[in-house]
Amino acid sequence: MKADPKGVLTGTHFLDGDHACCEGALAAGCRFVAGYPITPSTEVVERIAARFPHVGGMFVQMEDEIASSIAILGGAWAGKKVMTVTSGPGLSLMMEHVGLAAISETPCVFVDVQRGGPSTGLPTMPAQADIMQARWGSHGDYEVIALSPNSCQESFDLTITAFNLAEEYRVPVMFMLDECVGHMLEKVVIPEAEKIEVTPRNFTKKKPGEFKLKETDDSMIPEMVKAGDGYNIHVTGLTHDERGYPNLTPKIQDQLVRRICDKIRNNADKLYMAEEIMMDDADIVLVAFGITSRVSMKAIDMAREKGIKVGMLRLQIIWPFPETKIRELSEKIKGFVVPEMNLGQIVLEVERCAAGKVPVVPVSNAGGAVHEPEDIFNAIQGIVK
Amino acid sequence: MSETVKTKKVVEDNPVNQYLRLDRMPHIWCPGCGIGTTVNCFARAVSQSVDDLNKVSIVSGIGCTGRVAGYMNLDSFHTTHGRAIPFAIGLKLANPDQKVVVYSGDGDLIAIGGNHFIHAARRNMDLKVVCINNFTYAMTGGQVSPTSPLDTIATTAPYGVYDDVFNLQFLAESIGAVYSARWTATHVTQLTKSMKEMMNKKGFCFIEILSPCPTLFGRRNKIGDGLDHMRIFKEKGKVRKGMAAKDASITDEEFPLGVFVNTERRTYIESMNERYSKVFGPSYEPYPEGE
Numbered sequence: 001m002k003a004d005p006k007g008v009l010t011g012t013h014f015l016d017g018d019h020a021c022c023e024g025a026l027a028a029g030c031r032f033v034a035g036y037p038i039t040p041s042t043e044v045v046e047r048i049a050a051r052f053p054h055v056g057g058m059f060v061q062m063e064d065e066i067a068s069s070i071a072i073l074g075g076a077w078a079g080k081k082v083m084t085v086t087s088g089p090g091l092s093l094m095m096e097h098v099g100l101a102a103i104s105e106t107p108c109v110f111v112d113v114q115r116g117g118p119s120t121g122l123p124t125m126p127a128q129a130d131i132m133q134a135r136w137g138s139h140g141d142y143e144v145i146a147l148s149p150n151s152c153q154e155s156f157d158l159t160i161t162a163f164n165l166a167e168e169y170r171v172p173v174m175f176m177l178d179e180c181v182g183h184m185l186e187k188v189v190i191p192e193a194e195k196i197e198v199t200p201r202n203f204t205k206k207k208p209g210e211f212k213l214k215e216t217d218d219s220m221i222p223e224m225v226k227a228g229d230g231y232n233i234h235v236t237g238l239t240h241d242e243r244g245y246p247n248l249t250p251k252i253q254d255q256l257v258r259r260i261c262d263k264i265r266n267n268a269d270k271l272y273m274a275e276e277i278m279m280d281d282a283d284i285v286l287v288a289f290g291i292t293s294r295v296s297m298k299a300i301d302m303a304r305e306k307g308i309k310v311g312m313l314r315l316q317i318i319w320p321f322p323e324t325k326i327r328e329l330s331e332k333i334k335g336f337v338v339p340e341m342n343l344g345q346i347v348l349e350v351e352r353c354a355a356g357k358v359p360v361v362p363v364s365n366a367g368g369a370v371h372e373p374e375d376i377f378n379a380i381q382g383i384v385k
Numbered sequence: 386m387s388e389t390v391k392t393k394k395v396v397e398d399n400p401v402n403q404y405l406r407l408d409r410m411p412h413i414w415c416p417g418c419g420i421g422t423t424v425n426c427f428a429r430a431v432s433q434s435v436d437d438l439n440k441v442s443i444v445s446g447i448g449c450t451g452r453v454a455g456y457m458n459l460d461s462f463h464t465t466h467g468r469a470i471p472f473a474i475g476l477k478l479a480n481p482d483q484k485v486v487v488y489s490g491d492g493d494l495i496a497i498g499g500n501h502f503i504h505a506a507r508r509n510m511d512l513k514v515v516c517i518n519n520f521t522y523a524m525t526g527g528q529v530s531p532t533s534p535l536d537t538i539a540t541t542a543p544y545g546v547y548d549d550v551f552n553l554q555f556l557a558e559s560i561g562a563v564y565s566a567r568w569t570a571t572h573v574t575q576l577t578k579s580m581k582e583m584m585n586k587k588g589f590c591f592i593e594i595l596s597p598c599p600t601l602f603g604r605r606n607k608i609g610d611g612l613d614h615m616r617i618f619k620e621k622g623k624v625r626k627g628m629a630a631k632d633a634s635i636t637d638e639e640f641p642l643g644v645f646v647n648t649e650r651r652t653y654i655e656s657m658n659e660r661y662s663k664v665f666g667p668s669y670e671p672y673p674e675g676e
Contacts, residue, residue, distance in 0.1 A: 032479045034471075053661045056670065058478045060653075063504040067471035070464060074444075074475025077462065078483065082475075096465050227442045227460040227476060228483055234406070234455050236463035245409060246455065246463075 001200050003027050003160075005193035007055050015188045017155040017181040018043035021111060022051065023190060024159025025083050029198050030109070031057040032075035032082045034068040036090060039123045040179040041113035044085040069094035069110070076106045077235060079201070079226035081163055085111040088130055089120060091137070099138030100237045101172040102260060105214075105222060107201065109162050111175040113182040114290075114341075116367035126179035127367030128290055129342035134174040135319050141257050143264035145271065146174040146319035148289040152186035158316060164199035165271075169263060170221055176318065178341065180291035180370060208232070213244030214256075220263040269324055273317040278304075282311030283334045284383055287326070287350050289315040291370055292339050299339075299376035310337075310380055318346070326353035335383035339363035339376045359383055401428035404438075406458050413452055417603075417611020419570030419596030420450055420517055424457070426573050427488070427515070430580030435484065440676075443486045444473040446493035448524045449598075450517040453488040467497030470505045473512050481654060481675030484513065484584065491518040491532040495551060499531070506560040506589045508653045511675065513583045514591045516553065519598040527601030534635065538605050550635070553593045554645045558630035563588035565630065565646035569595040569618035572642060579644065588652050595622070595640060 007026035015023065022044050025033070033052070035045040045059065052059045058075075062068040065086055072082035086094060091112045101108050114130045116122025134146045145165050149155040159175060166173040204211050204223035208231045216222045225231045238246040239253045264271070275293075278300065279285065288296045293314040303310040313325065326349075329336075335358045338347035347362040354360050363379045365371050405428065414420050435441055438459060445454035447466035454461035460483075464472045469487045477485040487494075494502055494516050505512060521539060522528040529539035529546055532553065536545045557565035564586050568576040576594060583590040597603055597614030608614050622640045625633065630645040651659065658671040 032475065034475060053665065053669065056672065058672065060474070060478055062471060062474075063500050066468065067474075067501055067504075070468045071471045071475035071478075073464075074462070074472040074477075075479035076475075077460075078476045078479035080479040082479075097468070100465055226480070228439050228480060230439045232406075232458050232460060234461045234463070236455060237465055238463065245406075 001198055003193040003196035003198050004029055008193040008196060009190050010192050011190055013188045013190065014185055015152055016043060016183055016185050017149065017152045017177055018113060018183065019047050020152045020155040020188045021159045021175065021177065022047040023188070024156040025109070025163065026051060026055060027156070027190065027193070027196050028081065028160040028163035030081045030083050030163060031055070032072065032080035033057070033059045033084065034062050034071035034075070035059070035085045036062055036065045036068050038065070038087045038090045040115055040182050041085045041087045041111065043182070044111060044113070065090035065093040066097070069097035070100070072108050073097060073101055073104070073106045076108050077227050081107070081167070083109040083111060085113070087113050087115050088117045091130055091133060095137040098144065098172050099140060099142060102138065102142035102144065103237055103256070104235050105170040105260065106172070107166040107170050109166055109173045109175055111177070113177045113179060115179050122368050124179070125368045126291060126370065127341050128178050128292060129345065129367055130176065131318060131340070131342065131345045134176055141261055143261045144172050144174050144319055145169060145264065145317065146176055147273075147316060148176045148318050149181055149316070150290050150293045150314065151181065152184065152188050154316070155181060156188050156190065160196060160198065164197070167199040167201055168221075169267070170224070171264060174319070176290070178290045212242045214240065215242045216259065220259050220266070264320055268320040271317055271320050272322050272325060274322060274325070275314040275316065277312040277314060279311035279313070281309050283309045284311075284380055285329055285333050285336050286310065286312040286376070287315065287336055287338045287346065288312060288340065289318055289346070292341055295371045295373055296339055296376055298373035299380065302373060302377045303380045308380060308384055321349045321353070323353045326350055330354040330357040333358060335359040335361065337361045337363060337376065337379045337383065339365070339371050339379070341365045341367050341370070400432065401425055404428035404431060404458055406456055409456055412456055414449060415600045417597060417599035418449070419519070419594070419611065419615070420453065422570045422573060423515070423517060423576065423594050423596065424453055426577040427580055429577050430584060434581045434584040440482060441484045441486065442476055443488055444469045444476065445487070446489040446498060448490040448493050448522065449519070450488060450490035451493060451524070467493055468501065469493065470498055470501040470512065470514065474505060474510050477511055478654070481511070481673045483675070485511075487512055487514045489516065490523070491516055491520070492522045492530045495531045495553065503560045506557065506562045506591070509561060509563060509588045509650050511587055511652045511654070512589055514589070515580075516591065516593045517596045518553065518593050519596045519602060521598055521602040523598045523601045527605055537602070552631070552634040554630040554633040557591045558646045561589065561650065562591045562646055563648050563650050564590035564644070566591070566644040567593045567595070567633065567642050569622050569640065569642065570597065571615045571618040572622060575624070575642070588650055
């Protein structure tokens, strides 16, 4: 369906990545946000607080991130599209509810504007070190979808995608900006509402009595209802059967946990979203995301000037990881270079999929400042030699 | 044979059956536990105060009382430990037409969930919070809770509790609850009446119910079985009309009972609408406030 024009600020704007994310959420139909202030993400909720009274939205600043992360789940079961916004320390606190969202299959978006960690770390400076936390941070087996924009325009565009995927797959979607993308200002073009596709909630057409909360077809994704519709649903974080009732047996555990993982794993190729830059003739492929992908462009130029054939796989969806693509590439290229603003997270995934067929060289950076393009260039040269 | 048939008929006609998920019976609670009695009172209160059951949702946290939501034939949500209130806030604010009940235990609401309790009351979130106070963490085996009386034995206080306890009535009053009452699982008539008042009242309402846990509190503290504990509630439970909440501490001699707070205050959504109407004038479309 098309976006509700009420939330769409059509026009050409000069926005930072945080504000663009807010506008993306509004365009996507988000009307319930619970949040707690934390640098460098606060600008997202500040703009939400200013904009929501004019579009019939409900923003509530909660007492902490734990409360914010579960208030949105309540909001989702009341029928709204929901989001919370935070940075590393807050994301750590929210993790239990990422798990609750996963097992209860509650559509929701967690925005994480990444800063340097661990702990309080570098509150005002960038990092990309929450990537593994976004994937594995809550206990138990589950899957999420994670996206990472590298510009303010993309912060707007991919926020809409994040909401759409949350509805389609009924998983928590992690929207991973970094402080650079969050705080830099760029031109953002917001189209007319009729040009924006939004995914509505898949409410069941079944009648109460016919409907089972967790019954699925081949899609493995159940239909949804909301509180007040007369279905008398029971939603629980306990392992549960098709009715949604607690059933603490190994058999049901296996069925439920495999399904909530497989609904993403089996669609991993469909969920491939990456920009392939100068890949046609590339011998060496950079795998990068967020602000690091933009620094990498300079390194690519430097290498191309020297006649080295370098391209880049710029990840827009990070989780599920594009395993098939990396496997295919590792059959035909000479090596991967993985610059990321952490001490080695996505590089582990690239290594896993390359499976020893070609060298995989990390270019790590503990955060605080973006890479020097020379460091990435040197890693490229290292493979050539 | 005729007696069996008669028993069956009585069960089928039980007026609270329609409020329960009978397909989930038997429940997990121990013989002598007071939670089931309070659920009976709640079902009766709902039957006498709510016309459209689709407009009632119930949210629980984790623990023995955390299982209440799952047994009620309502839209029900069994959330995480301590976080029933913020989930309920999300549900209520996103759909103000729902009457949202939070039903959980003392450890869940007051220890791990204490911060949420404070802020929900401060903002007068329109929630109905029922706290089963059984003086212990029962589900995990009888550990000390913020309401475990001094000198009692818990698995994590094997030599007796030495830290002071909360007077939940004083706490609720001080943080801004518009309605706060304390009853016991023995005082079913008063409790049912109080729950009806709660269901019909807007704003942050709180009912504390002292309830026996014979398995993990009573046995360890030589109180006896559930019935023995109920007898103590009956003997020491004194209805104190007009007593200030700050004086309503539970002591060895007396368990003060009654409605300690009953006042009016604008709710969170009302406050928001008031503010925005003032700032934006007639162009502001008020957010739905619910019934």
